[in-house]
Amino acid sequence: MSTYDVVVVGGGNAALCAALAARERGARVLLLEKAPEAQRGGNSFFTAGGFRCAHDGLEDLRKDVIPDLSAGEAASVDIPPYTEANFYDDLMRMTESLADPDLADVLVAQSRPTVVWMRSHGIRWILMLARQSYKVGDQHRFWGGLAVEAVGGGPGLVQVLYERAVALGIEVRYETKATRLVLDDRGAIRGVVCRGPEGFTEIAARAVVLACGGFEANPEWRTRYLGKDWELARVRGTRHNTGDGIRMALEIGAQPYGHWSSCHAVAWDLNAPPFGDRKVGDLFQKHSYPLGIVVNLRGERFLDEGADYRNYTYAKYGREILKQPQRAAFQIFDQKVVAILREEYRIREVTKAEAGTIEELARKLEIDPEGLVRTVSEFNAAVQPGEFNPAILDGKGTKGIAPPKSNWALPLDSPPFVGYGVTCGITFTFGGLRITTRAEVLDTEDRPIAGLYAAGELVGGLFYHNYPGGSGLMGGAVFGKLAGESAASLR
Ligand SMILES: Cc1cc2nc3c(=O)[nH]c(=O)nc-3n(C[C@H](O)[C@H](O)[C@H](O)COP(=O)(O)OP(=O)(O)OC[C@H]3O[C@@H](n4cnc5c(N)ncnc54)[C@H](O)[C@@H]3O)c2cc1C
Numbered sequence: 001m002s003t004y005d006v007v008v009v010g011g012g013n014a015a016l017c018a019a020l021a022a023r024e025r026g027a028r029v030l031l032l033e034k035a036p037e038a039q040r041g042g043n044s045f046f047t048a049g050g051f052r053c054a055h056d057g058l059e060d061l062r063k064d065v066i067p068d069l070s071a072g073e074a075a076s077v078d079i080p081p082y083t084e085a086n087f088y089d090d091l092m093r094m095t096e097s098l099a100d101p102d103l104a105d106v107l108v109a110q111s112r113p114t115v116v117w118m119r120s121h122g123i124r125w126i127l128m129l130a131r132q133s134y135k136v137g138d139q140h141r142f143w144g145g146l147a148v149e150a151v152g153g154g155p156g157l158v159q160v161l162y163e164r165a166v167a168l169g170i171e172v173r174y175e176t177k178a179t180r181l182v183l184d185d186r187g188a189i190r191g192v193v194c195r196g197p198e199g200f201t202e203i204a205a206r207a208v209v210l211a212c213g214g215f216e217a218n219p220e221w222r223t224r225y226l227g228k229d230w231e232l233a234r235v236r237g238t239r240h241n242t243g244d245g246i247r248m249a250l251e252i253g254a255q256p257y258g259h260w261s262s263c264h265a266v267a268w269d270l271n272a273p274p275f276g277d278r279k280v281g282d283l284f285q286k287h288s289y290p291l292g293i294v295v296n297l298r299g300e301r302f303l304d305e306g307a308d309y310r311n312y313t314y315a316k317y318g319r320e321i322l323k324q325p326q327r328a329a330f331q332i333f334d335q336k337v338v339a340i341l342r343e344e345y346r347i348r349e350v351t352k353a354e355a356g357t358i359e360e361l362a363r364k365l366e367i368d369p370e371g372l373v374r375t376v377s378e379f380n381a382a383v384q385p386g387e388f389n390p391a392i393l394d395g396k397g398t399k400g401i402a403p404p405k406s407n408w409a410l411p412l413d414s415p416p417f418v419g420y421g422v423t424c425g426i427t428f429t430f431g432g433l434r435i436t437t438r439a440e441v442l443d444t445e446d447r448p449i450a451g452l453y454a455a456g457e458l459v460g461g462l463f464y465h466n467y468p469g470g471s472g473l474m475g476g477a478v479f480g481k482l483a484g485e486s487a488a489s490l491r
Contacts, residue, residue, distance in 0.1 A: 008029060016044075053111035095465060144310065177195050216241055216457075245454070295330050300375055316467075380411040396410075
């Protein structure tokens, strides 16, 4: 039986950051990935690679995050500072002030240093121009606190992190699923049991880092914790995040923490497959709804499409769609905005209809025509004057309808009209394990379980109700790095 200093369970961003940080400190590290090599990388693979980090504006980012940005490129963008205080406030605003303040402090303060650290491991950062800015005049104006993405998006991120792990001598075992944590007589971690292609093995380790995702791909747990109909949601990413790490830790007395009955869920193509498709990636999402209206099969609106910037509403609107008849919704736009819809509206695998009239569009999408015609005419009549500007909260809203549209309200009056069918796609779950600011897993009596660390989706306490876009990867990297450092320090 070989002994490792640190066994990392999981094969996504949080796990790889933990493995690299532990290896940097000289630890002998083994990484267990449940998925076969061709499916490695968890949800991290499916992302755009967007990381929310605090910064003091473009010039600050140019110092050590994106130093290769040319002067010409820099002149064409406007990125307001996104300070640690902004990030902290957004996190608290999104979570109804429920986010654990100590964990939130660490996430925010360590976000920028961690992005720089990842660069030292080969991750190249670029600006998220296409998804996080609108062109106003000659300039790309960033609007939602999220400025940088890894080159190559999620697939690029995962590839670079694995290449680096292997180059540094981290051992990786694919198709190897951790099934149980092993304790010594003192209750400290002694290793982990896993199931690989050859069957069950016990691996001895001084420390174990759990970074194997939430329970979003487990329909039974979704129904148990999120509630009715959640077994019917589509899973946006990997099929391998079935709550194994949470279960293993709870079995040895770890403390459940966070918002167990909530999750991150978005508008996702109505005909998307049950799990993520690695070729389509995140493009089944439909995130331009602030530019139009969203209705259900009855043709009724049911949410405020312009309540806030997309980054601050999209993660909670999947839940609203799940509550609608047949879990279906339709995003309706006219020609005034079609040119600025995001790239995902132009893929081949899209549920879309186009028509010269609202009534015809309704028939094509199988929405109640009378309902949609009534909704659109009431909506158009309620639109208030003002200047439309998608790069700011323009306050151009509606009056006298419920729900209101608070920003970016334009009448639907320029045919042909286009509509896109969406359902609820679950991203990841919010409930999980309780950790300290050093990523130690706490037991139900608030004591660290010796040798056990956790990072990424399976950590509870950071996200409640809602989520600021780009925080999942950032949180996984920050606490993954800390978990690896703490685990290595046990030697
Ligand atoms: C379509 C999509 C787009 C997204 N876009 C973004 C974005 O742009 N920015 C952002 O911040 N977040 C984004 N997210 C959220 C983001 O993916 C997650 O927050 C983040 O990737 C989680 O990282 P992780 O390492 O905790 O989990 P994962 O990356 O999911 O990794 C978990 C790993 O654990 C493995 N595993 C599971 N069980 C076991 C076991 N028993 N033994 C061994 N291994 C196991 C899995 O195979 C997987 O490799 C997106 C998610 C999706 C699905």
